[in-house]
Amino acid sequence: MNNINRTMSKxxxxxxxxxxLSTQVSAYDKTKLQYDWQHTPYELYLxxxxxxxxxxxxxxxxxLLDVRNQAELHYTGATDLMDANIPYKxxxxxxxxxxxxxxxxxxxxxxxxxxxxxxxxxxxxxxxxENPIIIMCATGARAPFAARQLHQxxxxxxxxxxxxxxxxxxxxxxxxxxxxxxxxxHSKLPWSYDLITKKMYFNFDPENKD
Numbered sequence: 673m674n675n676i677n678r679t680m681s682k683x684x685x686x687x688x689x690x691x692x693l694s695t696q697v698s699a700y701d702k703t704k705l706q707y708d709w710q711h712t713p714y715e716l717y718l719x720x721x722x723x724x725x726x727x728x729x730x731x732x733x734x735x736l737l738d739v740r741n742q743a744e745l746h747y748t749g750a751t752d753l754m755d756a757n758i759p760y761k762x763x764x765x766x767x768x769x770x771x772x773x774x775x776x777x778x779x780x781x782x783x784x785x786x787x788x789x790x791x792x793x794x795x796x797x798x799x800x801x802e803n804p805i806i807i808m809c810a811t812g813a814r815a816p817f818a819a820r821q822l823h824q825x826x827x828x829x830x831x832x833x834x835x836x837x838x839x840x841x842x843x844x845x846x847x848x849x850x851x852x853x854x855x856x857x858h859s860k861l862p863w864s865y866d867l868i869t870k871k872m873y874f875n876f877d878p879e880n881k882d
Contacts, residue, residue, distance in 0.1 A: 710812070720835045
C-alpha cells in the first residue's frame, strides 16, 4: 500500500471514529448548570450515564480521568473504566471555618503537576491532546477547574462529568442534604473498592523517579 492509500485509509478510519463519537453520546444540557464556575471553555458536559456510554463504546479513543485524591478513592471506591487517577488537589491540614464558625472543612492544595501527569497518561495510552477526555471528581466541583487547566495547556476536547462520582445533594425528603442523587454510584454504574495498581497516580507523577 503506497503512502497516499495509507493516508486515505487513516482519514477514513478517523472520520468513522469521529462519527461514532458524535452519535453515541448526548450532551448534558448546559442550561441546567446552576453556577458560572461550572462552565468551561469547551462547554462539554456529561451526566454520569452519558460519560459511561462515551467511554464504554470508545475505550481506546476516549480517556477517563478521575481527579479525586487518593484517600477518596481508597474509602469510596472507583470505576475500573477510569484510565488513571490524577488528583487535581491534595488534602492538607489547613482548617477553613465556615461562616458560623462552628463547622468548616480542611482546605485542599492544587496539584502543581496535574497537567504534566495527564500528559504522561496520554503517552502511556499512545494518545494525544486531540483525544477526547472525560474529567470526573467527587461531586462535579473540581472537574471544571481541572478542565480549564487542560484547556490552557492545549488539550482539544475535554468533557466534565457534572454529577461526580458521589452524586449531588437531595433537595427535599427525608434524605435532604445527602449526596444520593445521580452521580456514578447512584446511577448503578460499575465501580469497586478494589483499586488497580497500574491506574494509580504514582505511575504518572512527574516527580516519581522510580
